[in-house]
Amino acid sequence: MVNNNSISFPFSHNDMQIKVAYTGNYPVYIGRARPGELTSASGWQIAKVTYDSNYNVTALQFASGTNDYDKVWDDRATYTYS
Numbered sequence: 001m002v003n004n005n006s007i008s009f010p011f012s013h014n015d016m017q018i019k020v021a022y023t024g025n026y027p028v029y030i031g032r033a034r035p036g037e038l039t040s041a042s043g044w045q046i047a048k049v050t051y052d053s054n055y056n057v058t059a060l061q062f063a064s065g066t067n068d069y070d071k072v073w074d075d076r077a078t079y080t081y082s
Contacts, residue, residue, distance in 0.1 A: 018030065031073045042072050
């Protein structure tokens with residue numbers, strides 16, 4: 001069961017579904033949710049990856065500044081990341 005702050009795991013972490021959105025060859029957004037969660041539902045943890053000029057990862061920031069499972073994957077570009 002998902003709530004606004006956490007996710008309960010009646011399943012293994014290996015069962016989590018993961019989505020990755022790319023720009024070119026580099027991942028920009030990474031999302032995780034419980035199995036079967038719709039991308040239009042608010043049950044996702046979304047992180048944004050930032051890079052330096054050599055494409056080394058410099059930061060992994062969470063949507064709305066939290067790692068809660070309460071975001072919508074389809075809305076990933078509209079969140080503020082910190």
